[in-house]
Amino acid sequence: MSKAYVAVDIGASSGRLMLGTLDGGKLQLKEMHRFKNGFTKENGHDRWNIESIMNEIFVGLEKIKKAGYDDVQLGIDTWAVDYVLVGMDGKKVEDPISYRDARTKDAMEELTSDLPKSYIYKKTGIQFLNFNTLYQLYTENREELAKTDKIMMIPDYIGYVLTGNAVTEVTNASTTQMLNLREGLFDNNLLDKVHVQQDQFPRLVESGTILGKIRHKWHTIYDLPETEVITVATHDTASAVLGTPGEGDHWAFLSSGTWSLLGTELNVPENGELAFQGNYTNEWGAYGTYRFLKNIMGLWMVQNLKHEFDDKYSFSELASMAEKVSPFEQFINVNDDRFANPENMTKEIQDYCKEHNEKVPETPGELTMAVYSNLALYYANEIQELNRILGYELDALNIVGGGSNVALLNQLTSTLSNITVYAGPGEATAIGNLMVQMITKNDINNIAEGRKVIRDSYPVKTFKPETNKYGNTLHEYQDFLNTEGRDTVQ
Numbered sequence: 001m002s003k004a005y006v007a008v009d010i011g012a013s014s015g016r017l018m019l020g021t022l023d024g025g026k027l028q029l030k031e032m033h034r035f036k037n038g039f040t041k042e043n044g045h046d047r048w049n050i051e052s053i054m055n056e057i058f059v060g061l062e063k064i065k066k067a068g069y070d071d072v073q074l075g076i077d078t079w080a081v082d083y084v085l086v087g088m089d090g091k092k093v094e095d096p097i098s099y100r101d102a103r104t105k106d107a108m109e110e111l112t113s114d115l116p117k118s119y120i121y122k123k124t125g126i127q128f129l130n131f132n133t134l135y136q137l138y139t140e141n142r143e144e145l146a147k148t149d150k151i152m153m154i155p156d157y158i159g160y161v162l163t164g165n166a167v168t169e170v171t172n173a174s175t176t177q178m179l180n181l182r183e184g185l186f187d188n189n190l191l192d193k194v195h196v197q198q199d200q201f202p203r204l205v206e207s208g209t210i211l212g213k214i215r216h217k218w219h220t221i222y223d224l225p226e227t228e229v230i231t232v233a234t235h236d237t238a239s240a241v242l243g244t245p246g247e248g249d250h251w252a253f254l255s256s257g258t259w260s261l262l263g264t265e266l267n268v269p270e271n272g273e274l275a276f277q278g279n280y281t282n283e284w285g286a287y288g289t290y291r292f293l294k295n296i297m298g299l300w301m302v303q304n305l306k307h308e309f310d311d312k313y314s315f316s317e318l319a320s321m322a323e324k325v326s327p328f329e330q331f332i333n334v335n336d337d338r339f340a341n342p343e344n345m346t347k348e349i350q351d352y353c354k355e356h357n358e359k360v361p362e363t364p365g366e367l368t369m370a371v372y373s374n375l376a377l378y379y380a381n382e383i384q385e386l387n388r389i390l391g392y393e394l395d396a397l398n399i400v401g402g403g404s405n406v407a408l409l410n411q412l413t414s415t416l417s418n419i420t421v422y423a424g425p426g427e428a429t430a431i432g433n434l435m436v437q438m439i440t441k442n443d444i445n446n447i448a449e450g451r452k453v454i455r456d457s458y459p460v461k462t463f464k465p466e467t468n469k470y471g472n473t474l475h476e477y478q479d480f481l482n483t484e485g486r487d488t489v490q
């Protein structure tokens with residue numbers, strides 16, 4: 001069998017093991033296993049079931065072995081900011097708490113009451129999200145934390161369980177808002193603030209580091225292929241950016257999934273005053289790049305609506321229903337914290353509209369279109385913000401991830417932003433994960449060559465702005481956002 005690579009890509013809503021092989025300069029991708037992900041209430045907090053995730057990974061690897069692949073490379077990427085506390089016995093202390101848990105509700109304001117946001121931003125260049133690792137650690141019990149041997153980010157913990165080796169990979173480490181941009185290390189003042197020692201994080205490594213082979217003990221329990229784990233760009237968005245074809249000279253990306261991560265790839269960080277006021281982030285990318293982006297609420301809102309409709313409709317059916325509804329029937333600030341983890345998203349959206357004297361969406365199509373059209377407006381507003389902060393015009397938007405399947409959203413975004421949208425690949429995250437593995441094993445020379453492979457393997461769908469459509473809607477929305485209080489740093 002040709003050399004096979006496996007991307008373990010675990011998002012907040014679903015995980016998958018994707019098999020990748022190179023064949024004549026083209027990437028062949030095969031989904032070998034997919035599973036649902038999500039958090040549940042356990043011991044008073046919203047937690048991820050990390051043991052269930054580990055089991056799904058082993059099940060996926062057994063399927064790969066059964067398919068005839070007995071010697072593979074493997075890379076792991078997951079959502080950001082969350083971590084596992086590992087005790088002196090080398091075992092997890094508890095199931096990891098989700099970033100959507102209510103425990104950090106006031107933590108950021110408390111921590112920054114005597115450590116100014118401007119100081120933290122200058123040091124880290126990271127956006128202020130109240131669930132960043134810095135604020136999560138701030139809420140931890142100090143005595144418990146003092147008894148913790150290691151704090152491992154989720155993908156690093158998975159690699160540790162598989163191989164016994166622990167590292168902290170920098171793309172995900174940067175999302176903690178504790179990594180010092182200039183020093184390239186965890187910032188001592190920020191560590192002190194949350195009573196964590198430098199050595200409580202495993203050593204920092206760049207993506208492309210060989211982590212090691214899966215431990216023998218797992219081969220005695222599961223029928224696994226011989227597997228070497230490579231530490232890829234372990235923050236899923238970092239992998240998504242690497243899996244972006246990069247159409248356009250000054251291209252932007254929109255990693256569209258549970259979150260909408262809108263930004264551009266820079267070679268030097270941009271943590272000046274405009275970026276700070278705009279609450280933009282400099283998450284570290286692979287190969288010395290920076291992901292200058294903003295978190296936008298994303299299709300999390302549609303995921304909740306789908307569940308609240310008892311999963312009667314698929315995502316594509318909801319998109320088709322939305323097609324039958326006029327856009328922009330109501331303005332919603334999709335980045336309002338109230339949508340971060342509401343009891344019921346349908347009610348939250350309807351209450352918001354009642355409170356703001358906006359038309360109340362009722363049907364699944366109306367609710368889905370309300371989310372899509374306000375996401376598109378928010379994207380368009382932020383693309384203008386990006387142009388202003390960067391001082392040049394972005395000329396193309398590469399939309400990747402599950403959301404790139406939504407033609408309606410792609411078209412609304414193109415027209416409102418007056419920018420050409422290149423949609424796909426939907427599995428850009430897994431593809432970016434595979435790219436780092438293939439570069440590390442010298443099957444691909446560098447990411448520029450990797451993006452050519454992606455363009456040759458996954459033709460994108462192009463959406464051009466429709467002229468003279470929706471008139472002044474974006475300006476009216478921006479006025480609305482101004483009255484609402486934009487997502488800026490106070």
Ligand SMILES: Nc1ncnc2c1ncn2[C@@H]1O[C@H](COP(=O)(O)OP(=O)(O)OP(=O)(O)O)[C@@H](O)[C@H]1O
Binds near residue numbers: 012015303316
């Ligand atoms: N065919 C489709 N039609 C409409 N929407 C779709 C379709 N496929 C995916 N989606 C949207 O994409 C979202 C999932 O995107 P994606 O698979 O990138 O997320 P994920 O990787 O599971 O999670 P994360 O964003 O945390 O990585 C779904 O919530 C849904 O809204």
Ligand SMILES: C[C@H](O)[C@H](O)[C@@H](O)C(=O)CO
Binds near residue numbers: 079099259
């Ligand atoms: C919590 C983070 O902002 C989130 O994980 C985001 O970075 C992301 O990667 C979504 O897939």
Ligand SMILES: [Mg+2]
Binds near residue numbers: 010011012236401429
């Ligand atoms: Mg994903």
